[in-house]
Amino acid sequence: MHAAGTLRDGLLHTAGDDDWDEVLGAHLHVGVQLTRALVPAMREARWGRIVYVGGAAGLVGSVGQGAYDVAKAGLFGLMRGAALELDRRGITVNYLVPFAYTRMTASIPPATPALERFKQHARSSRPCDVAPLVAWLCSERSAGVTGQVLGVRGAELGLWSQPRPVQHAVRSEGFTPELVDVAVRGALSVQLTPLESEFDLFAEPAPPVSRADSTDCDHDRSDSR
Structure with a gap:
């Protein structure tokens, strides 16, 4: 399981080379290196479980986190490629999207009132809520x-x-730019993906986990997201 992570938030035109190198290195390059190191033994054993800790930002996008968005999107591509390559060897490869309040997520500056509200209700989501899914993905039960x-x-x-x-829009004669415009703004328009960030998509509080003890999970604070 690859759960390394760091943040260096900044808009695309303000984040520096060091910011991009650190975030891509921790989230994506380490994932590639670990996969290359582990796969030979898994292939020989004809069994293995790989879980990449991704993030909604890599699938949906977020403002001011370009490097993080790219790194997590890269892990998604790595997951798909590895899953296809290793399927016949009994090795499963999956992408985990955890929502948990950690030291890393706490560091995100509340740039807008909406983000401040998001951070407040995010406090109820703990790393231990994610742990059962991780355990299942790494077990025999997740075969297939x-x-x-x-x-x-x-x-x-x-x-x-x-x-x-x-x-799809099909035209036997092909398309001109004008006809592309007609198709995209016409028949295809109902399927256009809304331009939402992860903070827009998950603006409402998560369904709460009933906890017998309010201190449950206090020990599991981590830096992963």
């Missing part, structure tokens, strides 16, 4: 479930969609 994006948000377990063609 590979190439998937799964997430936990409080008491909610979610299966994410993945990029696929959702609608």
Whole structure:
């Protein structure tokens, strides 16, 4: 399981080379290196479990986190490629989208009132809420479930969609730019993806997990997101 992470937030035109290198290195390059190191033994054993800790930002996007968005999107591509390569060897590869309040997420500056509200209700989502899904993905029980994006948000377990063609426009004579405009703004328009950030998409509080003790999970604070 690859759960390394760091943040160096900044707009695309203000983040420096060092910011990009650190974030891509921790989130993406380490994931590639670990995969290359572990896969030979897994292939020989014809069994293995790989879980990449991704993030909603890599699938949806977020403002001021370009390097993080790219790194997590890269992990998604790595997951799909590895899952296809290793499927016949009994090795599953999946992408985890955890929602948990950690030291890393606490460091995100509340630039807007909406983000401040998001951070406040995010405090109820703990790393230990994500742990059962991780344990399952790493177990024998998850056999056959590979190439998937799964997430936990409080008491909610979610299966994410993945990029696929959702609608087609066919014209035997081909298209001109003008006809592309007609198609995109016409028949295809109902399937256009809204321009939402992860903070827009998950603006509402997560379904709460009932805890017998309010101090449950206090020991599991981590830096992963």
